Amino acid sequence: MTEETPKPVLPEVLLQTERTRHRRLREQGSLDRADLDAVLKAGFLCHLGVVVDGAPMVVPTVYGTDGSTVYFHGSVASRSLVASPGATVCLTVTHVDGLVLARSVFEHGVNYRSAMVYGVPRAVTDPEEKLAGLRCLTEHVTPGQWDYARRPSRKELAATALLALSLDEASVKVRTGPPDDGDGPDADSGVWAGVLPLTRHWGALEADPALPEGVAAPDHLAERAHQPLP
Amino acid sequence: MTEETPKPVLPEVLLQTERTRHRRLREQGSLDRADLDAVLKAGFLCHLGVVVDGAPMVVPTVYGTDGSTVYFHGSVASRSLVASPGATVCLTVTHVDGLVLARSVFEHGVNYRSAMVYGVPRAVTDPEEKLAGLRCLTEHVTPGQWDYARRPSRKELAATALLALSLDEASVKVRTGPPDDGDGPDADSGVWAGVLPLTRHWGALEADPALPEGVAAPDHLAERAHQPLP
Numbered sequence: 001m002t003e004e005t006p007k008p009v010l011p012e013v014l015l016q017t018e019r020t021r022h023r024r025l026r027e028q029g030s031l032d033r034a035d036l037d038a039v040l041k042a043g044f045l046c047h048l049g050v051v052v053d054g055a056p057m058v059v060p061t062v063y064g065t066d067g068s069t070v071y072f073h074g075s076v077a078s079r080s081l082v083a084s085p086g087a088t089v090c091l092t093v094t095h096v097d098g099l100v101l102a103r104s105v106f107e108h109g110v111n112y113r114s115a116m117v118y119g120v121p122r123a124v125t126d127p128e129e130k131l132a133g134l135r136c137l138t139e140h141v142t143p144g145q146w147d148y149a150r151r152p153s154r155k156e157l158a159a160t161a162l163l164a165l166s167l168d169e170a171s172v173k174v175r176t177g178p179p180d181d182g183d184g185p186d187a188d189s190g191v192w193a194g195v196l197p198l199t200r201h202w203g204a205l206e207a208d209p210a211l212p213e214g215v216a217a218p219d220h221l222a223e224r225a226h227q228p229l230p
Numbered sequence: 231m232t233e234e235t236p237k238p239v240l241p242e243v244l245l246q247t248e249r250t251r252h253r254r255l256r257e258q259g260s261l262d263r264a265d266l267d268a269v270l271k272a273g274f275l276c277h278l279g280v281v282v283d284g285a286p287m288v289v290p291t292v293y294g295t296d297g298s299t300v301y302f303h304g305s306v307a308s309r310s311l312v313a314s315p316g317a318t319v320c321l322t323v324t325h326v327d328g329l330v331l332a333r334s335v336f337e338h339g340v341n342y343r344s345a346m347v348y349g350v351p352r353a354v355t356d357p358e359e360k361l362a363g364l365r366c367l368t369e370h371v372t373p374g375q376w377d378y379a380r381r382p383s384r385k386e387l388a389a390t391a392l393l394a395l396s397l398d399e400a401s402v403k404v405r406t407g408p409p410d411d412g413d414g415p416d417a418d419s420g421v422w423a424g425v426l427p428l429t430r431h432w433g434a435l436e437a438d439p440a441l442p443e444g445v446a447a448p449d450h451l452a453e454r455a456h457q458p459l460p
Contacts, residue, residue, distance in 0.1 A: 019285070045326050045340065047277035049286030055249070056279030056286050058322040060344050092288040096275050098433070101451065104380040105368055106390070110275065114290050138335055142426075149421055150334040160336070182440025191379055192447045193440075196372075196454060197433035203328070208423040210412025217422045221331065224426060 007068045010167055019118050020171035028173045036172040039115040040065045042095055042230040044141040048072060049090040063091070064133075064140030070117060070165045071124075071133045091117040091165060098197040102179035103186035109175065111195060117170040121163035127154075133162045144220025200229040237298045240397055249348050250401035258403045266402040269345040270295045272325055272460040274371040278302065279320040293321070294363075294370030300347060300395045301354075301363045321347040321395060328427040332409035333416035339405065341425060347400040351393035357384075363392045374450025430459040 014020065014031045022029030030036075040063075048061045063072040070091060093115045100109040124130050131152070138146045152160065179193050205217050205225050244250065244261045252259030260266075270293075278291045293302040300321060323345045330339040354360050361382070368376045382390065409423050435447050435455050 019282075019287070045324065045342075047279075047288050047322055047324070049277075049279040049288035049320075051281055051284070051286050052249075054281070055318040055348065056281050056288075056320045057249070058277050058279035058286075058288055058320045058346065060322065060324040060342065062340060088285040090279075090286045090288045092277055092290065094275065094277070094290040098436075099372055101372065101375065102379065104382070104386070105364065105376065106380075106382050106386040108368065108372070108375070108379070110292060112275075112290065116288065118285065134335065138338065142329055142331065142338070145331065145338070146335065149332065149338070150336075150416055150419060152334070152336050156334070156336040178436070178438035178440065182438050186380055187440065188442060189380060190442075190445060192437070192445050192451065194435055194437040194447070196435055196451065198459070199431050199433050201429050201431065203427035203429050206328075206408070206425040206427060208408035208412050208425075210408065210417065211423055212418060212420075215420060215422050217424070221422065221426065229428070 007066055010068050014171065015169055017118075017169055020116070020169055022171065022173070028175045030172050030174060032172075035174065036115050036167065036170050037067055039095065039113045039172055039174075040070065040093055040167075041140075042113065043093045046070075046072065046091045046093045049092065051087060062137070062141055063093075064137030065167070066136050068167055070167060071137045071162060072121075072165070073134070073137060073160055073162045086120060088118060088120055089165065096198050097176070098195045100175075100179050100195055101193055102181045103184075103189050103191040103193050104181060107179050107181040107186075109179070111175050111177070111197075113172075113174045115170060115172045117165060117167060119165050119169055121165040124162040124164050127157060130157055130160070130162050133164060134160070137162075142221075142224075144218065148218055148220065202227050202229070237296055240298050244401065245399055247348075247399055250346070250399055252401065252403070258405045260402050260404060262402075265404060266345050266397065266400050267297055269323055269325065269343045269402055269404075270300065270397075271370075272343065273323045276300075276302065276321045276323045279322065281317060292367070292371055293323070294367030295397070296366050298397055300397060301367045301392060302351075302395070303364070303367060303390055303392045316350060318348060318350055319395065326428050327406070328425045330405075330409050330425055331423055332411045333414075333419050333421040333423050334411060337409050337411040337416075339409070341405050341407070341427075343402075343404045345400060345402045347395060347397060349395050349399055351395040354392040354394050357387060360387055360390070360392050363394060364390070367392075372451075372454075374448065378448050378450065432457050432459070
């Protein structure tokens with residue numbers, strides 16, 4: 001997909017399949033594609049589930065998305081990616097926003113945002129599309145790096161497996177707010193209840209000790225340091 | 231498992247099976263059980279992979295561990311847990327420590343700590359063992375809460391599925407440090423290289439608006455606020 005290729009327009013309401021239909025805690029489920037987009041945009045690491053020899057394998061993997069496709073990659077030698085072509089994968093992205101501390105242990109929980117994407121990933125082999133996909137991935141993880149760092153050589157491109165997964169079949173769940181037992185029999189138990197939020201921040205840039213003197217960090221990296229993640 | 235039951239002693243060197251043997255990026259793999267323990271202790275949310283109707287399903291789930299067993303739970307109605315008994319699961323815990331910004335896009339990566347545990351989880355049904363397992367889980371996520379909040383009633387206990395997974399078959403991978411292209415042909419390209427660290431912090435406690443006046447947060451929660459996560 002080059003920059004000029006229009007992205008497929010996916011429905012704003014998420015498709016409900018046997019796999020993505022919300023069964024439990026339905027109040028936490030959303031069918032709004034904008035919620036899915038927000039969760040995917042807020043992260044860059046997913047947990048990719050594949051079936052290898054009949055058993056599940058869950059591998060942390062970097063991803064990028066343009067809103068209609070998720071791209072993920074790895075060495076061609078990677079076991080999880082070799083197992084993928086033609087087979088369904090489940091790609092899950094989760095952000096933990098805090099611990100929900102209720103009056104009872106039973107009502108304890110987690111505030112989180114999570115997206116699950118199901119599908120059969122397509123191996124991207126066309127060199128131009130591969131470059132565009134890697135650009136999408138790189139810019140998703142670290143905006144500004146594609147135009148700054150050295151781009152992949154032909155040999156590097158060949159050594160990289162890039163997979164594209166449609167955002168057709170996906171589900172999203174979000175939990176926010178205080179615990180649910182504020183109006184139950186435990187409300188007056190004298191136990192403190194609330195949320196302990198969890199936040200993620202970028203730290204200060206750490207220059208590679210091997211860096212020659214006088215090479216300053218570019219603005220797109222310097223500006224990101226010390227910022228909170230969404 | 232009651233408090234007095236001795237835990238099984240697992241070998242200090244991790245077992246290498248077809249699934250846990252490090253194939254790629256072997257320098258990132260560790261066979262030291264202490265590294266596995268450290269990764270599991272530093273987190274509380276895993277991504278649990280199960281096979282449902284032949285397809286993988288990856289679900290974010292809270293866990294706790296005592297060093298020889300991982301406990302995780304959920305409603306008895308949960309699809310992923312119903313699929314689990316008798317079937318192998320893969321439980322993965324990942325901490326992202328930073329972006330590795332290299333001179334070339336190809337050498338970009340992530341500093342991370344990740345553990346993968348394979349096995350057939352055992353449903354814990356004995357009420358006493360279930361209580362001990364839930365205590366382990368609760369204390370792992372929020373130390374101090376088991377003795378502070380109301381413990382599960384008989385009915386709540388029955389509605390909770392608790393699964394125990396041995397730490398027998400597990401692998402751990404850690405990547406730290408600067409990018410790897412500091413001594414390669416791109417070293418003098420003038421491109422800044424280094425690491426953008428990512429940190430996690432607990433925020434300020436947010437009291438439930440439904441909380442009666444005068445209920446103060448207990449010390450074990452107040453002391454955790456604003457602290458960094460390992």
